Amino acid sequence: MFPFFEAGTSIAIAMSAFYALLATASLSVKFATRNAAPGMLSDQINAWWRIFPLVSLALLTYPFGIPVLAALICLLAAAELRPYWQHRADRPLILLLACATIGAMLILAAFSTLPYGPRLNLAWLFHLFILTALNDIAQFISGKLFGRHRIAPTVSPNKTWQGLFGGIAVSQLVSLTLGSYLGLADAPTLSLYGLLLSCAGFAGDLLFSAAKRRLGVKDFSALIPGHGGILDRVDSLVLTAPLLYCLLRSAE
Secondary structure (H helix, E strand, O other): OOHHHHOOOHHHHHHHHHHHHHHHHHHHHHHHOOOOOOOHHHHHHHHHHHHHHHHHHHHHOOOOHHHHHHHHHHHHHHHHHHHHHHOHHHHHHHHHHHHHHHHHHHHHHHHHHOOOOHHHHHHHHHHHHHHHHHHHHHHHHHHHHHOOOEEEOOOEEEEEHHHHHHHHHHHHHHHHHHHHHHOOOOHHHHHHHHHHHHHHHHHHHHHHHHHHHHHOOOOOOOOOOOOOOHHHHHOOHHHHHHHHHHHHHHOO
16 A cells, blocks of 8 residues: 555645646636737646646655656756766766756655655655745746846846745745645744745756856756756756755754
């Protein structure tokens, strides 16, 4: 029996709610752009429709599915970075990106070793994936709607303070609501984790944007139609996964 099914219905209900939210977002964007070409928001939502079923499968088959998912991400990341290895000047940067990604994926796989037991370990993983995904989407939407003041215009012109604060606000809501529902921690702890993970996700996105600017590319690959490659999707997770793992270990 997989721990996902032993954990009861709470994670399954939360997962169903996420898919319902994603479906609502898809329909809303489709309705809003029915007379126009699909935009970046539509691409980003569609990207999560391609990614999250794999994440769901990994969670359903926990603990075995998480290391498999981590290994798949590492293989896809290596394939995306390989073409840039040809240029000697870029090799230190490629090594840095590869090591950061592999390290984060190893830590992701290590969540099953946390001492909280299969149900809470699995719930924390689900919390990590959901918060990271919704933080990215919230930062994008907030930046598009309200973005006025850029954070790093020479590195990533689309990153704004308004986008960052929008992501933090949504992450607070997600962390408190989801964390309380799953019984992960008290409200102050969940609020602190939401703040730190939101900022870490933003930093990961910014770091990989700086790497792409150094390499002279918009996306690492065209693996996900309309929204780049696997590294364009897991850039936030490269920092949020190690951070949450360290926070949980320090709280023991």
